[in-house]
Amino acid sequence: MPCLMDTALLHPDPDDADWLIPVLPSAALTQRLQPIEREIREQRRLAIELADVFEPFMAITAHAEPTTQGLTVLEGGDRIGAVIERATAECRSEILTVQPGGGRSEDSLTEAMKRGQTVLDRGIMMRTLYQHTVRHSQGTLAYAARMAQGNVQIRTLEELVDRLMIFDRTVALIPARADRQAALELRHPGLVEYLAKVFEQQWNRATPLVEEVPYPPSTDGITGVQRTIAKLLVEGHVDEAIARRLGMNVRTCRAHIAKIAAALGSGSRAQLGYLIAQSGILDKDT
Template identity: 50%
Template sequence: MSTGEPEPQVTATAHEHASEELCRAGLELYTRALREGHVTLQETALVPCVIDLGLLQPEIEDRTSLHPVPPAVVLPRLLRATTDAIAHQRRREVRLAEAFEPLMRIGSPQTATGESPTLSVLSGLEQINRSISQTMADAQQELLAIQPHTGRGAAAQGASLGRDQALLDRGGRIRTLYQHTLRHSPTVIARYEVLKGDAEARTLDEVTERLLIVDRTVAFIPASKDRTLALEVRNPALVRFFVTAFERLWRLATPMYPKAAPQPSLDGVTPRQRAIASLLVEGHTDAVVADRLGMNVRTARVHIAKLAAFLGSESRAQLGYLIGQSGILEQKGQGQ
């Protein structure tokens, strides 16, 4: 029955939001459509997102009704669109970095003398690897490298093998620092079985972030946690600092290749367990201990349990006290 007042018009503008978003009202309508098998076209007027996202489709026989598309079909399609958008932005980032690199050189005050900028930002793994390869191709003397455990597979190792061997063939030298956890890594061992020339490797409990120093004139360091950004450093003072840090770590490290030195076990406590004990005393969690020593959390907890059993600890708090009383950390310092 009419009241004499005009009925409110249903318009899409009454519920505005981005077309790629699913609002609460749209989700409720889609949920009801899944339960009941259909909804009317009129019900979607205020929630156009269900149509824009392809959640509902017209019935073939009845154009006034819409049936729901199964969630198992919709979700992968929406996720794929998101993935494609992210990939597009990453490609745009790389293109911008490549386009601006020569412009940054023009803007550098050093270009008037023909010198390269002392710091360059490298974006994307492709650009980073290309810059390292170009620098290595000109190297004649030495590569100093720190390679922490980052889950790099055989493919990543193989990519650097050719350029490293080329340096050795030119009479150059390569020295690399790893963590102790990589002393028996099949990928690392295979690398030194293939390389021919003056290549050495040593290991430590902990190492710094990845570092490459070429001919003591150029250094490469990560500039982001996911390693998709890097800095190419040509500043002499900074490169000297990196070389000094490397040399000090090298003197403290245990030889691994070409002649491996054994890691002695003192009073039944292994060097790895002593490294773990040192971090536990500092108050670090199992996850931090594992990350610092380049192992997974499960392996770290196995070593912690063995250490606790050896010292007779019944709790985490007691373990820290017993480590301090046992003197094993002092033994570590004497062993080095």
């Protein structure tokens, strides 16, 4: 009976206090819900008032990114592009860029051409590192030829770690996610200088785009790029990882692997690794 009284399913008879009268469950439920609904309405009203109070402050910080000691997290392609545009506009003397991967899409080349023309017009020095595979991309070669008319130098390497942009050695951008939808804007002098030194080391090892890649001569029917693939195979990398590191598609990578296997007389992937190690072709790298 106390539970029924607490849930309003029983209430005292107004004519006789010694008796309890049952209440319809729907009526009892309505009675119990009324104070809860009043509280909900009050909380909703309070939430609206708070939102109105904070709205002017939210507008001030709507476009700000979390920054910690010279590091800013940039979310979204549009925001990253806007920061690159701003850094390019503020740049006064030098831009260093690393662009791994093979040939670039028409859209990305058009955007790069527009940004690069601005750099040329202002007399800014620009150095860019690509991977050797761009030498087989007509679109990228045409872009490079156009850019090389000014203070722009382009070199290629077989392997590059990841994308990098450095402006006047004061601000750098590096990717924060593989999908390229997040990046880090770095302004800490120590970090930017370290990245600039990494760039210089890679630049000194790279080959100017107008020159032939100094691959060692083919040996036993295996080219220089195929020796690089063989080395990565022996190290245990899968086809997709090798293709990504060398800036080529997986189909091209597997075609090279098939040629290596044919040259060494391998009938399986396990045997291929053994034959590569036994053949001594990796000892002939320079």
